[in-house]
Amino acid sequence: MFSKFTKINQSVFIVILFLITYLNVLAQEAKPFKVRYQGRVNGGMTLIANNIVNREEGGDVANSPYNETTNRGKLNDEFEMKYIDIDNDNATFSSSSATLSLENQSTKKIVYAGLYWSATYLYNSGKLVKKEKFKAIDNKREAFDQIKIKLPNQENYSNVSGELIFDGINTPNFKESAPYAIYADITQLILKNETPFGTYTVANVKVTQGKISGGVSAGWTIFFIYEDSSMKGKFITTYDGFAGIQDHPVDIKFSGFQTVAQGKVNAKIACAALEGDLKLKGDQLLFKASDGDKFIQLSNSLHDKTNIFNSSITIDDTVFDKRIPNSKNTLGYDSFIMTIDNPNNSVIGNNTNGATVRLKTTDERYFMFFNAFEVEDVKPVEATTDAIKEVVQNKIESTNKQLSSSKTTESNKAEKEVALQEEKSINKSAPQKQIINKETSNSKSDIVSNSKNKVKQPVIDTKKAKTNLSNSINKKQFIRKKAIDSPSVSLPNRKKGYYIVANVFAKKSNTVRFIKSLKAKNIKATYFFNPINRYHYVYISSYDTFEEASKVYDANINGTYFEPLWILTVNE
Secondary structure: OOHHHHHHHHHHHHHHHHHHHHHHHHHHHHHHEEEEEEEEEEEEEEEEEEOOEEEOEEEEEEOOOOOOOOOOOHHHHHOEEEEEEOOOOOOOOOOOEEEEEOHHHHEEEEEEEEEEEEEEEOOOEEEEEEEEEEEEEEOOOOOOEEEEEEEOOOOOOOEOOOOOEEEEOOOOOOOOEEEEEEEEOOOHHHHHHOOOOOHHHHOOOOOOOOOOOOOOEEEEEEEEEEEOOOOEEEEEEEEEEEEEEEOOOOEEEEEEEOOOOOOOOEEEEEEEEOOOOOOOOOOOOEEEEEOOOEEEEEEEEEEOOOOOOOOOEEEOOOEEEOOOOOOOOOEEEEEEEOOOOOOOHOOOOOOOOEEEEEEOOOOEEEEEEEEEEEEEEEEEEEHHHHHEEEHHHHHHHHHOOOHHHHOHHHHHHHHHHHHHHHHHHHHHHHHOEEEEEOOOOOOOOOOHOOOOOOOOOOOOOOHHHHHHHHHHOOOOOOOOOOOOOOEEOOOOOOOOOOEEEEEEEOOOHHHHHHHHHHHOOOOOOEEEOOOOEEEEEEEEEEOOOHHHHOOOOOHHHOOOOOOOOOOEEOOO
């Protein structure tokens, strides 16, 4: 009896231990990292950043740079931390600046700009009353999702409202310092400005002043992607989420790219994090290509492999000092871009299409909220319309042969009709230019089959067509997965433009159901009805120019949708 009781208790204990461990891992990655931006560009990525709180001690004030980077330097939780406020504007309570400058600026165009701000914010201010005992001075905690930004050559601030990535105030593993992270897409704001190059000032980022458990830290980062036709093609992916790295590592997986088939593979990584202390070591950033056999610890001359997050703002092997204040020690705010050292392609090789970044520590705890990866990928080349039509024709003929070899059933008749309609559609509407991947294509059939180089027109998927037809015939309804009419249509009372279409349906009920499924994935979509062919077109977005639509299409709707899409021209 005792033996059975002991075994039961042991089993219960093991289950409880597993649940505790599992929940602890989940608590570390408080908000899983997801793609924010993904796309290919002839150009590159860069960033500017600054902290928004600094020490105030003796004769030193928060606006004065803190440059102690030796072991004599203190940690942020050993200081009384106060707001930096450089702008002499009574309408702001915190402000710091940084300057964007690039070589050959006249040839560069900003295509994306993401603003992040993050801080430990338990309440407005606090103090240490005795060892490990903290008390609020001002226990108010106000909204922190709106800040101010002043762009280059501007005299006045613009208000920016952000999207909450994470707030730790009600999460047990984070509530002692209550860190948060916010994101805002400021691309259009910058493009409307006279120039993107110059000094940016960010103001009214909220953070606890004084002291709290774990220390006070805060800052902001603007991540830029730019075009330059003289530069090589890069595939760039950005992720954001929130993880408190402590007891267990957190992995972030990158995909969607294809490294060059020959020659050196050049890649970079970017990060932004809180609470990376200069003197506390153990924090690591590891990298492994999808075909690699082990993780490699990343480092450079300013970031030791066991102290990657060390309270600094850097670009490669240079401290980014075009800031006010330009502290070398930012007391708990990290932002950097680092080239991945890749001797003889030993870290990431040719024809690689995936990688994993691992966040790990053996001592200190840090909060990670932003990560980006840039890699030179294979160069797309143009394919002729005739080549594409030949590929599609071959697929149609192959489908027809399969259909002819089977018994003539109601399903086969319908399926053959689909193939004939598709053939008419493709022959009628083949575009003048399409993109294929010369490095990875061995035959013309790869033009259609390679998912990384989508053809911007309906393409037959035989397997899906059979499944869809079978289901629709059984239900006595016909649901089309591809448009059977031309990718160019004329519609009354419809705005002229280029529509990114995700699906086409005969029945409105199926249209509404599909839009709801997209909404559940946080993808907004709507539809229009074509009275000529009586089909409902579900589209995710529309644009005035083909170039605008093509960029969003190529980026998979900013990395949020990876199912078949095509661009439909309306009222050309």
